[in-house]
């Protein structure tokens with residue numbers, strides 16, 4: 001598009017590009033970081049899950065190299081852990097506000113055209129009728145053992161929204177979140193000592209860790 005062409009109705013100017021870039025930065029950094037922090041803290045609180053993850057990583061990746069993006073498709077337990085993290089701790093608990101484009105009745109509820117719609121996915125993720133009695137507060141990745149994908153017509157778990165305005169960064173986000181968690185768990189041992197202090201020890205004897213302080 002030519003910004004000097006008066007006949008062009010829609011032109012992308014410098015300020016539009018800046019806005020798009022800001023949108024991308026705001027929508028990507030904090031969201032992925034929050035997902036990693038919540039999931040990681042659940043792994044810490046559940047040593048059983050940490051051991052299972054470490055076992056998977058050592059079986060699939062081994063101890064002689066770093067985890068790579070190409071390993072992710074084989075790390076099925078990690079995939080379940082990420083889903084369980086997003087189920088209990090969705091980064092956008094009400095998604096982003098939407099607006100209804102026409103009058104509609106859903107489950108007997110009348111929703112007027114141009115209403116502001118907030119979808120409470122925090123509550124959906126803890127619904128006992130969907131996720132069983134242990135839905136609330138219980139971190140149990142195995143509930144996803146039969147596979148589940150975030151998109152499609154199954155809307156039980158929609159941490160990235162759904163439909164046309166769903167998150168366009170979903171695939172990048174899943175790669176980043178999974179890879180960072182995998183690397184953290186693969187390289188280090190973590191545990192809570194004395195009920196409150198966080199201990200982290202290097203697990204793999206890689207030379208590139210020699211300049212790291214082993215425990216904190």
Ligand code: HEM
Nearest residue numbers: 027028031032035091092095096160161162165167169173
């Ligand atoms: C774990 C990480 C992430 C989560 C949980 C997440 C979640 C979401 C959610 C819930 C929405 C609103 C969808 C809706 O209301 O239907 C959204 C929108 C959006 N996300 Fe993400 N997101 C993540 C990472 C990213 C990344 C990495 C990018 C870009 C690189 C990104 C870019 C965007 C953009 C541009 C929108 C607005 C889309 C629109 O309005 O049409 N997100 N995201």
